[in-house]
Amino acid sequence: MKTRKLLSLTALALLTAGLHLFTVLSGTQFYLTQLTMAAYYGLVVIGLGVMMGYAGQISIGHAGFFAIGGYLSAALTTNDLTPFLAPGLIRWLDRVGLLVHGQDIFGDPLMTVSPWAACLSAVTVTALIALLIGGPVLKLRGHYLAMATLGFGIIVYRIFLASPFFGEADGISEVPGFQLLPATGLLGPVIISGDAAHRVLNYYLAWGVLLLGMALLLNLIDSRAGRALRSLHSSEEAAEAFGIDTARCKVQVFVLSAIYAALAGSLLTHFNGGIGPGEASVMKSVRYVALVAVGGMTSLWGTLVMGVGLTFLSLRGVFGSYDDVVFGVILIAVMLFAPEGVLRGLFGRALQRFLPGRQT
């Protein structure tokens, strides 16, 4: 099991390098931009995959978590926060180096939060929100859970759309790059940004984050806690009979997947330099669900491959203005013809042998 896990993760690392090489050889380096974005969306999808496929809890509101992560990062690093913070707090935040003082385009002083602090608070706040709503919402099952999470997604969407602090219909732009590491010696700074100069670096960063996220989830599903999650999929009654606190388990996986979504949202927002309300829309949530379904529910690798692959095609504009239609159709088609997922439907058990973290 362990060696298979390592092998498949190595394969993902090789694929990452291979794709890069391919773009270099074919002179299509501009693909790297969409590949970077697709990797971040992939992070959302595998997080949701563990929750939906393994723990059996649906969420049609995950775009909400993605957007909260992205929007908070964007707002904290772009909006002037002077009116919102008490002077004492500002002095204190300044002392610990969390604030950035700059100028806006009109030359007025602009006080924002550093990207590190913004990203961490965005993810933390999202996790807290998930924790808060997870308790009551996850008591619901099936259709009711779907409706409640859908409702959550809609609320988040409308809030971002209505709030001037979050740029209303325009969203937030001019989000600065996220410097992870300062320049050292010969190496330049490690910075998340869509600037063409950082394109290759960002490609590897995004795929590195995806790889790490995948490794953690693969560990999880083979662990004691992972088995507990998977057990409540078929019978909560039986899971409880063996000492598993099903309510707690559900909240844990919900918060975990929300953290994955928020982190992706935050990083992608810094990469894109902005975020708009479309990221919080219900269609985005439906798309994530469709990608998990098409990947085969209980197959993290299938979810990752389909999630990143289809998102890449969508970002390249292959589906044109029928983008949302395509994902809707995919969802229906998968449910009708290949409820086990497309990869498994096509290649069946042959593939299964090589992929860990996939249940028979």
Place this chain on the structure above:
Amino acid sequence: MNTRTSQQEPMLLLEKVNKQFGGLQAINNVGFTVQPGCIKAVIGPNGAGKTTLFNLIAGNIPVSSGTIIFQGQEIRGKKSHEIARMGMSRTFQNIKLFHGMTALECVMVGRHTRSCAGFLAGMLSLPWTWQEERAIRSRSMELLEMLEIADLAGTEVSSLAFGQQRAVEMARALAAEPDLLLLDEPAAGLNIYETAEVARLITAIRDMGITVLLVEHDMSLVMDVSDEIVVLSFGSKVAEDIPANIQKNAEVIKIYLGEDETV
């Protein structure tokens, strides 16, 4: 330890337990005790309320009134998983295995209460969890061997035959190393050889020091293995005695008349 005197604190004590489902009185003023180290059977015709009784004891559904005391603690208000942690485990009449898991993994879930690695430890695959994981795995494997299905360890549970699924359920319940084990019709749907095997297994479980509460329709099995029998009919207790006396009990015979079972 194995002396069954009435002075000893009972493993399980039911007092005036009632359960209504809407207008239906599924359990009516039932009381009995289960002494540690014995095998007690609950019998009764279909719909008598046996499974309901188990669900009350395991905390799946709340009692309407009355008390259930397990190992000296009242279970009212406790969640099912909390009761499991107090040392109770069970099998289900309608097999409830975890689909998508292998037989081995299912049994490993049974060891949940006997291990502690949490969510983060699992995600990070911290080195100390490896040892725990190995221990869970090897203990679960031993149980599959004990139930003679070790060769099916890697098979997904929904593709197992019925009898094999029952065996996995039993192994999973034993993996918890419970003090009290509830078996809901462990021999239902099994042939006579398998049933004999189950009878041997139940006594072996008792000899391991596990108290057993058994629901079963197979009368020869019940008469063979039980130390005491409670008879339920339409939710009420109509008799409680040792097997030899139950067989002679006129009221019990009347209840079972017209059914295929012979007492």
